[in-house]
Amino acid sequence: MAQEPVIGIDLGTTNSEVAFVFNDTPIIIEDDDRGIMPSCVGIDRNGRLIVGRTARNQAAAFPGDTVLAVKRQMGTDTRYTLGDQEYSPQEISAMILKTLKARAEDAIGGPVQKAVITVPAYFTDVQRQATRDAGRIAGLEVLRIINEPTAAALAYGEAGRDEDRHILIYDLGGGTFDVSIVKIEAGVVEVLASTGDNRLGGEDFDEALVAYLLDHIREHHGRDLADDPVAAARLKSAAEAAKMQLSDEFFVRIEEDHLAPDLHLSCEVSRDLFEEMIGPLIEKTMTSVANALRDAALSPGRLDKVILVGGSTRIPMVSRLLSGELNIEPDIGIDPDLCVALGAGIQAGREMGKSIQSMLIDITPYTFGTSAFGMLDGRHYPHCFVPLIRRNTKLPATRTEAFQTMVDNQAAADINVYQGDHPDALDNIRIGTYTFDLSKAPAGSIITLRYDLDLNGILTLEAREKDTGKTINAVLENVFSQSGTDISEARDKVGALFPGDNALSKEAPLTGGPPRPASGPDAVLPPAIAGILDQAREKLPLAPDEDKDDIINLMEDITEACIQKDPDRAGKLAEDLEDILFYIDE
Amino acid sequence: MSPGNIAAKTGAWFHRAVILRLLNLIHTASGRALRNRLDMEWKTRALADFSDWLDGLDQVPPEFLPQDPADQSETDNRSVPKDTGSLDGPDLYTLLTEFISLKKQVQIQTREQSRNLQGLKDFNTFAGEGRQILDDLARQVSRMGAMKDKLREETTADILQAFLDIRDSLARGTAARTRVTAPFVRQKKMHALLDGYQIALNKFDQALLRLETTPIPATGQPFDPDTMTAVDTCHVPDMPQGVVTQEISGGFMRRDKVLRHARVVVNTPGKEN
Numbered sequence: 001m002a003q004e005p006v007i008g009i010d011l012g013t014t015n016s017e018v019a020f021v022f023n024d025t026p027i028i029i030e031d032d033d034r035g036i037m038p039s040c041v042g043i044d045r046n047g048r049l050i051v052g053r054t055a056r057n058q059a060a061a062f063p064g065d066t067v068l069a070v071k072r073q074m075g076t077d078t079r080y081t082l083g084d085q086e087y088s089p090q091e092i093s094a095m096i097l098k099t100l101k102a103r104a105e106d107a108i109g110g111p112v113q114k115a116v117i118t119v120p121a122y123f124t125d126v127q128r129q130a131t132r133d134a135g136r137i138a139g140l141e142v143l144r145i146i147n148e149p150t151a152a153a154l155a156y157g158e159a160g161r162d163e164d165r166h167i168l169i170y171d172l173g174g175g176t177f178d179v180s181i182v183k184i185e186a187g188v189v190e191v192l193a194s195t196g197d198n199r200l201g202g203e204d205f206d207e208a209l210v211a212y213l214l215d216h217i218r219e220h221h222g223r224d225l226a227d228d229p230v231a232a233a234r235l236k237s238a239a240e241a242a243k244m245q246l247s248d249e250f251f252v253r254i255e256e257d258h259l260a261p262d263l264h265l266s267c268e269v270s271r272d273l274f275e276e277m278i279g280p281l282i283e284k285t286m287t288s289v290a291n292a293l294r295d296a297a298l299s300p301g302r303l304d305k306v307i308l309v310g311g312s313t314r315i316p317m318v319s320r321l322l323s324g325e326l327n328i329e330p331d332i333g334i335d336p337d338l339c340v341a342l343g344a345g346i347q348a349g350r351e352m353g354k355s356i357q358s359m360l361i362d363i364t365p366y367t368f369g370t371s372a373f374g375m376l377d378g379r380h381y382p383h384c385f386v387p388l389i390r391r392n393t394k395l396p397a398t399r400t401e402a403f404q405t406m407v408d409n410q411a412a413a414d415i416n417v418y419q420g421d422h423p424d425a426l427d428n429i430r431i432g433t434y435t436f437d438l439s440k441a442p443a444g445s446i447i448t449l450r451y452d453l454d455l456n457g458i459l460t461l462e463a464r465e466k467d468t469g470k471t472i473n474a475v476l477e478n479v480f481s482q483s484g485t486d487i488s489e490a491r492d493k494v495g496a497l498f499p500g501d502n503a504l505s506k507e508a509p510l511t512g513g514p515p516r517p518a519s520g521p522d523a524v525l526p527p528a529i530a531g532i533l534d535q536a537r538e539k540l541p542l543a544p545d546e547d548k549d550d551i552i553n554l555m556e557d558i559t560e561a562c563i564q565k566d567p568d569r570a571g572k573l574a575e576d577l578e579d580i581l582f583y584i585d586e
Numbered sequence: 587m588s589p590g591n592i593a594a595k596t597g598a599w600f601h602r603a604v605i606l607r608l609l610n611l612i613h614t615a616s617g618r619a620l621r622n623r624l625d626m627e628w629k630t631r632a633l634a635d636f637s638d639w640l641d642g643l644d645q646v647p648p649e650f651l652p653q654d655p656a657d658q659s660e661t662d663n664r665s666v667p668k669d670t671g672s673l674d675g676p677d678l679y680t681l682l683t684e685f686i687s688l689k690k691q692v693q694i695q696t697r698e699q700s701r702n703l704q705g706l707k708d709f710n711t712f713a714g715e716g717r718q719i720l721d722d723l724a725r726q727v728s729r730m731g732a733m734k735d736k737l738r739e740e741t742t743a744d745i746l747q748a749f750l751d752i753r754d755s756l757a758r759g760t761a762a763r764t765r766v767t768a769p770f771v772r773q774k775k776m777h778a779l780l781d782g783y784q785i786a787l788n789k790f791d792q793a794l795l796r797l798e799t800t801p802i803p804a805t806g807q808p809f810d811p812d813t814m815t816a817v818d819t820c821h822v823p824d825m826p827q828g829v830v831t832q833e834i835s836g837g838f839m840r841r842d843k844v845l846r847h848a849r850v851v852v853n854t855p856g857k858e859n
Contacts (some may be wrong), residue, residue: 032843044811045828054811061809061816061828228669229818229851230834236817237835237849258758535704575697582700 004112006143007104008344010151011093012039013071013198014174017338018100019345020108021354026345027157028338029107036337039105041095041187042066043082067092069175072198072262074134075127075280090130094137114490115140116348118340121147121180121194149180150189151343152309155334159187165304166192168292170322170330171340172285173310175201179288181296181303193295195288200281202243202312208277209239213254216267223263231259238265246271247314250400250448269470270402275317282317286325306330311337316399319390329421331392333363345348362455365480367391370449371416371425372403385418385425388451400450402466409440415463417476424518431479436463444547453479497529525562532574532581533558539584547580554580615819743845746799748836750846753794754835756787794838802837804848813837815847819854829853 008019008026016039019026028035029083029256043065050058061064067080073089080087083432097115104112119131128145135142146154149169153159158167164185171178178196182189213235214226225231238254245252246269256265275282293300306322308330322330334342349356367387374384388399405413413436420428436447436473453459457480464471525533536555543551554577561570731850759781791801802813809816809828822831830850839850 002741042811045808050811057809057847058809059816061819061854229820230832233817233834233849233851257755258762261762578697578700579693582696 002428003352004114005104005108005110005112006116006343006347006348007101007112008116008118008151008341008348009097009100009116010148010341010344011071011096011134011143012173013069013216013336014201015039015175016100016278017341018104019338019341019347019348020104021345021352021356024349024354024356026349026356028341028343029103031103034337035341037096037100037404039070039071039096040066041070041082041092043298043574044107047083049082049095051095051342065320070096072429075124075130080094080403090134093134097134097138102141113139113141114143114348114351116144116344116351118146118148118151118344119190120176120178121149123147123198144347146344146347147180147182147189148178148184148309148340149191149192151308151340151347153182153184153189155333155339156305156307158184158307159189160304162186166296167305167307168223168289168303168326169309170285170289170313170318171196171309172312172318173201174312175199175203177201177285177310179285179289179292181292183229183296186542192298193292194294195292197284199253200284201310205243205278205312205315206236206239208281209243209309210235212269212273212277213239213265217263217265218258221263223260225259228260234259235265241323242269244314244398246274247316248398248400249450250402259323264371269315272402275505278315278317282315282321285318289322289325298328299556300328303328308332309336309339323390329367329391331363333394335394342481360563362395363392364389364395364397364453365391367421368453368459368479369418369425369428369450370401373406376423381424383425385420385428387421388449389453391421393453393516396452396454398450398452400448403447403449405438405441405443406445408443410438410443410445413463414451415461415472417459417461419479431459432461432474432476434461434463434472434474439465439468439470441465441467449533521551525559526567526570529558529562529570529574531576535581536577539581543580547584550580551577595740647779680754743840746794746797746840749790750807750838753787753790756783756790757836759783760787797840797841798825799838799845802839802844802848804833804837804850806830809850809852813844813847814850816852817849818851821856822849822853825853827855 005020006359007524015028015036016341017035017037018029020029023132027406031037037052038056040055042050042058044050044054044058045062055066056068059068063467067082067087070089070092075092077371078089080089080092090334095118101112101115115135117131117135119128123131131145132142138166148171149167150159152169152171153167158165161184164183167182167184169178169180169182171180176196176198177200178194178198181192184190210232214224225235234256238256242252242254250271253268253270254265255267259265298450303326306326306328308322309525313332313336319330319332322328346356369385369387370391371383372386373380373382375381375384376384386401386403388401389397393399403413415434415436416425416427416430417432417434418425419431422428438445438464440446448464448466450462450464451459452461457475457478458472459479461476462471462473470549533555536551540551542546554573558570558573558577561567561573661834760780794800804814806825807830808826814830817834820831825831829852830848831853832851834849834851836846837844
């Protein structure tokens with residue numbers, strides 16, 4: 001009988017996703033939308049119920065007919081009016097769940113009646129029960145309600161580990177921020193602390209950038225467009241796009257034509273400037289992190305892992321500050337928008353009795369950066385390490401940093417490529433050095449350095465003079481294998497220190513199991529004999545005990561005969577072996 | 587003939603004779619059992635008959651009388667007996683030799699048969715694997731075809747998206763013509779410039795049409811959440827409610843799918859523009 005499908009749902013404040021385990025792999029179910037469906041419900045002009053993107057589209061025009069962020073009202077007595085009907089938060093949530101259920105049924109090709117749903121760790125019993133009720137209204141039996149940080153830990157395969165672990169989950173989404181610390185002991189996940197701000201997220205960063213652009217227009221064009229809805233909407237879109245671009249690039253030029261009939265905007269924003277704008281907001285999240293650690297009675301040193309969840313964690317400043325505060329490189333290998341849903345999908349798969357392997361994540365195992373003049377341990381130092389692509393970053397990855405020339409008419413700049421994490425670049429592994437001949441320019445001229453790292457370990461770098469556009473390009477291959485500690489090389493090196501002891505330079509022989517032909521040119525077996533030996537290995541487990549010894553002995557003798565280049569003996573022994581094998585039933 | 591041979595032959599003859607007689611008796615007894623009501627007379631008669639027969643065995647059968655030396659040398663050479671139809675069979679050594687030879691032949695044949703069977707099995711496995719590979723290949727080719735189509739669609743859509751922004755700029759520039767004022771002497775040049783803009787825009791739209799991409803009509807149309815995104819509202823008293831008053835960026839359909847939603851301002855009551 002086919003197993004009854006169970007789906008995993010991340011019922012979020014802004015967006016929701018559904019995941020299902022196909023062939024032991026959790027997959028986010030998409031519908032022309034990367035699988036991310038706005039948690040939004042409405043009634044259109046024709047009285048039709050609309051859910052998701054369509055409802056989100058009309059929210060600005062018809063807020064009275066649209067419900068957003070219902071999750072904030074779960075477990076309360078709030079009533080929503082849509083058309084001529086009143087609905088509870090559970091009923092509105094049920095409409096979202098029902099849409100996700102239908103999406104899953106289309107993908108699976110059959111009815112779905114069971115689900116695992118995630119909720120924030122801080123949800124009360126009443127809110128959890130309301131979520132369960134929403135599932136029931138949607139026609140879903142909610143097998144489990146799991147905490148969002150638990151789902152994130154599941155996605156990263158943390159719940160399956162044997163040793164005890166303390167994990168911090170930093171979740172910065174579009175409109176909410178949560179930080180949780182979980183303890184995983186023998187597969188059991190316990191939330192030690194959870195705090196946050198449910199009115200802080202990526203939209204605040206967009207607004208900060210829009211405010212800057214409006215100021216820029218006031219300053220440079222003498223116009224105030226704050227009250228022009230069309231201009232404001234265009235600026236918001238441009239700001240959102242620039243924010244995303246600044247995660248990879250160091251400079252972004254925002255250009256909008258005809259913001260007003262005779263006003264065009266062209267404004268460059270650097271990552272430093274953007275970080276200055278959003279700095280106070282990110283600092284607020286760091287205070288929450290400290291509070292969570294205090295609530296959990298843990299020091300940062302006891303954390304084993306930091307997981308980043310939510311699209312806004314792609315901003316490099318988040319990783320950098322967390323890394324500085326906690327002294328541990330945060331993990332963002334799994335798409336932060338989908339991480340919780342994938343964890344819910346994994347739990348759903350477990351409810352179906354499937355053994356789900358942890359997600360395969362393509363991340364860089366090393367940090368790649370360069371060196372520059374800076375401050376190290378309170379003194380000026382010419383070889384400060386500047387990381388560009390940090391360890392655990394999802395691949396392919398692109399990062400750009402900006403540097404300044406130190407003197408007027410600086411003739412050249414050495415570009416060193418380092419692999420490692422030490423603040424002193426000289427303590428890391430240098431994997432490339434290039435000289436960039438510079439144009440004549442005053443001190444402080446900007447040079448951008450861009451690293452592109454792909455899945456195959458190919459690191460492409462480009463250095464560019466910002467003012468002239470002059471570039472230098474280089475490609476480094478196999479950067480993942482340039483660990484500087486090649487095992488065989490090291491073994492030989494150490495082995496050389498122990499004359500007469502060649503144990504270090506040889507692989508330990510395999511023990512146990514039926515003999516296998518020795519490797520090397522001396523042990524090349526004729527195909528017929530190799531076939532009989534293969535057959536013997538296959539049949540050995542089926543052989544009666546009294547035959548097993550004979551078979552093994554014959555196999556060894558045959559191999560020996562082959563090594564001694566005695567084909568006649570090997571053939572005769574092979575015939576004997578074949579006789580025995582004939583009488584072993586498969 | 588050696589004494590051993592005589593004893594063996596006598597033993598064999600005796601055994602065969604006894605077995606035949608017993609079989610006969612068993613047969614007779616079976617018939618009696620089936621009839622079930624035969625009187626006891628037959629028993630007495632059978633016993634007497636068997637006793638007589640045993641008595642008669644005191645005489646040595648003629649075959650076991652001493653033979654002439656020619657016969658003996660023949661036996662010593664352990665050749666195959668001339669008369670195999672008689673009560674004495676072939677000598678055991680010959681039998682053993684033939685049996686070993688037969689066993690060897692059977693072994694050889696068995697091995698050959700085993701090899702042939704294994705070969706057949708391998709061939710069947712290979713054929714099965716081949717079929718599997720061909721099936722997989724067919725599936726992969728089909729999947730690759732679908733993926734290729736999907737990838738082409740997605741790539742085209744991505745490229746189109748980038749160009750749609752440029753079209754927006756052209757459209758905004760053209761729309762600005764109505765608001766541009768210039769001294770009378772430069773108006774002609776200005777209009778020529780803007781006409782050029784309009785021609786460029788038309789050519790752009792024709793190129794989009796060739797890629798089965800068409801603009802979504804928005805301004806003056808009722809707001810449609812399936813194809814439009816409302817970014818703001820305004821109140822235009824002489825326009826119906828819920829109608830798009832302004833398009834911020836154009837929407838486009840590619841075949842029956844929305845390539846990009848139109849971003850619009852919608853007329854709603856109460857909010858004066």
